Amino acid sequence: MPDPAFLPFTRPHIDEQTIAEVGRVLASGWITSGPKVQAFETQLSALFGGRPVRAFANGTATMEVALRVAGIGPGDEVITSAITWVATANVVVAVGARPVFVDIDPVTRNLDLAAVEAAITPRTRALMPVYLAGLPVDMDRLYDIARRHKLRVIEDAAQAIDARWQGRRIGSFGDLVSFSFQANKNITCAEGGCLVMNTVDEAERAERLRLQGVVRTGADGMDVETPGGKFNLTDINATIGLGQLPHLAAITQRRTELAAAYFQATERHGLASLGIGLPPTPMAISAAGITPNWHMFQVVLPAERLAGGRAGVMQLLKEAGIGTGVHYPALHLFSFYRGLGWRDGQLPAAERIGRGILTLPLFAQMATEDTDRVCFQLALACRQLAL
Numbered sequence: 324m325p326d327p328a329f330l331p332f333t334r335p336h337i338d339e340q341t342i343a344e345v346g347r348v349l350a351s352g353w354i355t356s357g358p359k360v361q362a363f364e365t366q367l368s369a370l371f372g373g374r375p376v377r378a379f380a381n382g383t384a385t386m387e388v389a390l391r392v393a394g395i396g397p398g399d400e401v402i403t404s405a406i407t408w409v410a411t412a413n414v415v416v417a418v419g420a421r422p423v424f425v426d427i428d429p430v431t432r433n434l435d436l437a438a439v440e441a442a443i444t445p446r447t448r449a450l451m452p453v454y455l456a457g458l459p460v461d462m463d464r465l466y467d468i469a470r471r472h473k474l475r476v477i478e479d480a481a482q483a484i485d486a487r488w489q490g491r492r493i494g495s496f497g498d499l500v501s502f503s504f505q506a507n508k509n510i511t512c513a514e515g516g517c518l519v520m521n522t523v524d525e526a527e528r529a530e531r532l533r534l535q536g537v538v539r540t541g542a543d544g545m546d547v548e549t550p551g552g553k554f555n556l557t558d559i560n561a562t563i564g565l566g567q568l569p570h571l572a573a574i575t576q577r578r579t580e581l582a583a584a585y586f587q588a589t590e591r592h593g594l595a596s597l598g599i600g601l602p603p604t605p606m607a608i609s610a611a612g613i614t615p616n617w618h619m620f621q622v623v624l625p626a627e628r629l630a631g632g633r634a635g636v637m638q639l640l641k642e643a644g645i646g647t648g649v650h651y652p653a654l655h656l657f658s659f660y661r662g663l664g665w666r667d668g669q670l671p672a673a674e675r676i677g678r679g680i681l682t683l684p685l686f687a688q689m690a691t692e693d694t695d696r697v698c699f700q701l702a703l704a705c706r707q708l709a710l
């Protein structure tokens with residue numbers, strides 16, 4: 324059992340009704356993809372304004388299917404962010420294409436859209452924006468670039484369920500939009516994901532790619548035109564997701580309150596004066612028409628000015644009973660991507676933020692007072708380790 328006094332950076336919450344319903348599914352004799360997955364897809368489609376939705380085993384599989392539905396493959400380039408979970412780039416490699424990393428905007432920590440446009444070549448086929456911490460990019464500008472260069476957009480909205488752009492929910496517009504329901508996300512299936520698409524034809528292709536590419540005909544016929552994967556969601560996982568959806572609005576609201584409490588606590592404890600970078604302020608975000616879902620509250624430490632760097636701070640916080648996370652180091656400096664030719668110094672903002680970024684505890688069930696305790700301990704740790 325986890326130590327109840329320890330504050331983790333996140334924790335899923337499954338209500339008792341859902342736990343009971345999972346038990347009924349397990350006892351029903353039908354535990355893999357079935358009626359619960361269909362019900363989950365129907366509710367998700369309603370959430371996204373009636374657009375076609377299919378569910379998958381996880382967010383990574385969802386993005387891989389999205390790339391295949393868009394016809395991305397060998398010889399193609401896909402432009403994406405260097406600050407994301409490595410799945411974003413790995414799926415591009417999985418379909419045989421080349422991920423092209425661009426630098427991030429140091430304020431939003433999302434793709435720098437001017438850098439995106441500069442990175443477009445005749446081989447570019449798709450843009451893959453990532454909404455880090457559930458913060459959308461400037462969607463008008465993103466889709467304007469895509470239209471002018473005739474590119475597909477595969478949105479890595481893994482962290483962005485219920486985030487909005489100018490009042491419209493992410494997923495309810497756009498091209499192919501991929502979500503994850505992994506355990507740490509704002510709502511979860513334990514593991515799961517879903518893809519929002521444009522047409523019934525795309526949805527049917529996604530459905531085939533989800534299960535080996537099999538097409539059934541008549542009572543006993545079967546064919547495969549394009550081999551697919553084994554990417555289906557189970558009814559057990561879909562039942563967890565169905566139990567989360569009714570809480571979505573309350574979860575987003577509670578996270579937004581906690582983020583506001585964090586901003587006040589960062590001021591009380593003088594985090595900015597210690598050289599700690601904060602997320603974009605609610606005022607700056609709302610002026611830009613962006614409503615994040617506060618999937619994470621992330622600070623950027625001045626790592627090079629702290630004895631033991633970020634790890635030193637994480638250790639002191641852990642000793643104070645506070646869990647933190649790193650989301651994420653810059654992807655292009657991982658060995659595999661270095662092997663594709665990426666080097667230090669190519670993406671300076673991503674590299675600096677990748678070294679200093681730290682995720683503080685934020686989840687709907689935590690107490691508001693905890694935001695003060697976290698900021699107090701963070702300030703203390705940074706003063707103690709200051710070089």
Ligand SMILES: *Cc1c(COP(=O)(O)O)cnc(C)c1O
Binds near residue numbers: 382383411514515
């Ligand atoms: C969680 C996540 C994924 C992958 O989702 P899984 O369900 O873990 O496969 C991809 N991209 C980002 C940005 C994520 O946060």
